[in-house]
Amino acid sequence: MNYYRDTWAEIDLSAIQENIASFRKHLPQKTNIMAVVKANAYGHGAYQVASAAVEAGATWLSVALMDEAIALRKQGIEEPILVMGVTRPSDVRLAYEWKISLTVFQQEWLHEASKQLVDGEAVNVHLKVDTGMGRIGARSFEDIQQVATTIASNPHFIFEGMFTHFATADELQSELVDQQFARFEDVVDMVRQMGVEPTYLHCGNSAASLRFPTKLFNIARIGIAMYGLTPSPEMKAVLPFSLKPALSLHTKLVHVKKVEPGDTVSYGATYVALKEEWIGTLPIGYADGWIRRYGENGEVLVQGKRTRFAGRICMDQSMIQLPHEMNVGETVTLIGRQGEAEISADDVARQAMTINYEISCLLTARVPRIYKKQGRILEKMNAILNF
Ligand SMILES: Cc1ncc(COP(=O)(O)O)c(C=O)c1O
Incomplete structure (x- = not known):
C-alpha cells in the first residue's frame, strides 16, 4: 500500500530471522523460541514479525493483550500464542474460541473464568509466578500451591505452562536474578511434588537467554534481541553473538x-x-x-x-x-x-x-x-x- 509523505521505517525481516537463527544455535534443542511480538512487535509490525519469526524457527508467540492475540489469529497466525498480561475473566471464552493461552495467578480469577465455560470447554493457562519482579504473579508458596491445585483439578483449565519474569537479567552484577532463578526452581520442584507437570516452564527474556542459555527450561521468551537490539548497554560486552538491528x-x-x-x-x-x-x-x-x-x-x-x-x-x-x-x-x-x-x-x-x-x-x-x-x-x- 502506498504512502504520500516521505517518512518511513524499513524493517529488515532477514535481520530478525538471522537473530532467531543465532538464538537457535545458542540455545539447547529442547528450548523453544517464543517470539515476543507485543506492542505491534515493539513497533516493527506484529503480523510481519510473527510470520518471519515462525519461518525462522520460533514455535511460540507472545503478546501482552488479548486484542493483540486475536489480531494475529484473524490474520491467519496458527502457532500457539500466550497473552502475558492480565485478561478479564469475563473474556475467557475468547481465549477458548481463538485458541489463545492465558496468564493466570489469582484464585478468584479462576473461579470467575470457569463460570464462563461450559462442559467440555477448556483453556490453556500458564501460571505466572512472581519471583521478584513485583508486577503480576502468585508470590507465596501457599498461593502458588493453591492456584496450581485449582488449575490441575478444574476441567476448564489445561495446565499448559508455568513461568516467571526477571527484573534484572540485563544487569551483570545483579544478585536478584540468581535469587529469582533459585526461587523459580524451588516453585517448579514444589509443583512437581504435587504430581503436576506443566508442559512448558519458562523464565528467560532476551537478556537471560543470551547469558544463561542452559538454565531456561523449555521456552525462551525473546523480544528486544530478536529485533537486533541489546537488552542493556552493559550487555554489549558479553553478547555471545552479534545482533542485527532490524x-x-x-x-x-x-x-x-x-x-x-x-x-x-x-x-x-x-x-x-x-x-x-x-x-x-x-x-x-x-x-x-x-x-x-x-x-x-x-x-x-x-x-x-x-x-x-x-x-x-x-x-x-x-x-x-x-x-x-x-x-x-x-x-x-x-x-x-x-x-x-x-x-x-x-x-x-x-x-x-x-x-x-x-x-x-x-x-x-x-x-x-x-x-x-x-x-x-x-x-x-x-x-x-x-x-
Ligand atoms: C513477561 C515478559 N517476557 C518476555 C519479555 C521480553 O523481554 P525482552 O524484550 O527483554 O526480551 C517481556 C517484555 O517486556 C515480558 O514482559
Missing part, C-alpha cells in the same frame, strides 16, 4: 532555506542563528513518535554526516542544521546507516536518557513500514489507509 527510520528534506544571524527557528524561538546558516525541514514530528526530547541533543544523518536538530520538534515537522545548501528530496536518516555513519536506536535512547525499547515502540501508526527480505521490498504497510 529497523531503520528515514525521511526526506521537504524545505531548505538560508537564515540570517538573529533569525529563530520553531516554537518558543529557542534556536537562534548566530551566523548565516542552512536549515532543512523534515516531515516527521512527535505525532510520529519522534518526541520533543529527541530534539534537545539528537542527531540525524544527511549525506553520510551527523547533524543536529534546530529548535523544538513540532507535531508533524522538525528542523535540522545543514552544513551547506542541499536539495529538497535529500534523504535524512534518523535511525540506521548512511555509508559508514550510523545512528542506532541505542544512540537515540542514550541522548534522550531512555532505553532502546522505547524508541521503536513509540513510532506511531502514521509512519509507514516497508518490509524487506534479502534486500527486496516485500510489502509496504500504511496503517492510516489500511481499512
Whole structure:
C-alpha cells in the first residue's frame, strides 16, 4: 500500500530471522523460541514479525493483550500464542474460541473464568509466578500451591505452562536474578511434588537467554534481541553473538532555506542563528513518535554526516542544521546507516536518557513500514489507509 509523505521505517525481516537463527544455535534443542511480538512487535509490525519469526524457527508467540492475540489469529497466525498480561475473566471464552493461552495467578480469577465455560470447554493457562519482579504473579508458596491445585483439578483449565519474569537479567552484577532463578526452581520442584507437570516452564527474556542459555527450561521468551537490539548497554560486552538491528527510520528534506544571524527557528524561538546558516525541514514530528526530547541533543544523518536538530520538534515537522545548501528530496536518516555513519536506536535512547525499547515502540501508526527480505521490498504497510 502506498504512502504520500516521505517518512518511513524499513524493517529488515532477514535481520530478525538471522537473530532467531543465532538464538537457535545458542540455545539447547529442547528450548523453544517464543517470539515476543507485543506492542505491534515493539513497533516493527506484529503480523510481519510473527510470520518471519515462525519461518525462522520460533514455535511460540507472545503478546501482552488479548486484542493483540486475536489480531494475529484473524490474520491467519496458527502457532500457539500466550497473552502475558492480565485478561478479564469475563473474556475467557475468547481465549477458548481463538485458541489463545492465558496468564493466570489469582484464585478468584479462576473461579470467575470457569463460570464462563461450559462442559467440555477448556483453556490453556500458564501460571505466572512472581519471583521478584513485583508486577503480576502468585508470590507465596501457599498461593502458588493453591492456584496450581485449582488449575490441575478444574476441567476448564489445561495446565499448559508455568513461568516467571526477571527484573534484572540485563544487569551483570545483579544478585536478584540468581535469587529469582533459585526461587523459580524451588516453585517448579514444589509443583512437581504435587504430581503436576506443566508442559512448558519458562523464565528467560532476551537478556537471560543470551547469558544463561542452559538454565531456561523449555521456552525462551525473546523480544528486544530478536529485533537486533541489546537488552542493556552493559550487555554489549558479553553478547555471545552479534545482533542485527532490524529497523531503520528515514525521511526526506521537504524545505531548505538560508537564515540570517538573529533569525529563530520553531516554537518558543529557542534556536537562534548566530551566523548565516542552512536549515532543512523534515516531515516527521512527535505525532510520529519522534518526541520533543529527541530534539534537545539528537542527531540525524544527511549525506553520510551527523547533524543536529534546530529548535523544538513540532507535531508533524522538525528542523535540522545543514552544513551547506542541499536539495529538497535529500534523504535524512534518523535511525540506521548512511555509508559508514550510523545512528542506532541505542544512540537515540542514550541522548534522550531512555532505553532502546522505547524508541521503536513509540513510532506511531502514521509512519509507514516497508518490509524487506534479502534486500527486496516485500510489502509496504500504511496503517492510516489500511481499512
Ligand atoms: C513477561 C515478559 N517476557 C518476555 C519479555 C521480553 O523481554 P525482552 O524484550 O527483554 O526480551 C517481556 C517484555 O517486556 C515480558 O514482559
